[in-house]
Amino acid sequence: xxxxxxxxxxxxxxxxxxxxxxxxxxxxxxxxxxxxxxxxxxxxxxxxxxxxxxxxxxxxxxxxxxxxxxxxx
Numbered sequence: 707x708x709x710x711x712x713x714x715x716x717x718x719x720x721x722x723x724x725x726x727x728x729x730x731x732x733x734x735x736x737x738x739x740x741x742x743x744x745x746x747x748x749x750x751x752x753x754x755x756x757x758x759x760x761x762x763x764x765x766x767x768x769x770x771x772x773x774x775x776x777x778x779x
Contacts, residue, residue: 737743753759770776 738747750759750762753762
C-alpha cells in the first residue's frame with residue numbers, strides 16, 4: 707500500500723490525533739513566529755549570567771504588568 711493510504715482524510719490544516727498542541731504551546735509557537743520572538747530567542751540564551759537573565763525576565767514581567775495590569779502577562 708502507498709504511504710498516502712494512511713493519511714487519507716487528513717487535510718493540511720488538520721492535526722493528527724495525539725499531536726495537538728496545548729494552549730501554552732500554541733502561545734509559544736505564535737510568539738516565536740514574530741520578529742521580536744525570533745530575535746529574543748536568539749539573543750537570550752547568549753546571556754550566560756543567570757542573574758542577568760532573571761533581571762531581564764523581571765523587567766519584562768513588571769513592564770507587562772504596568773501596561774496590561776495582568777500578573778499573568
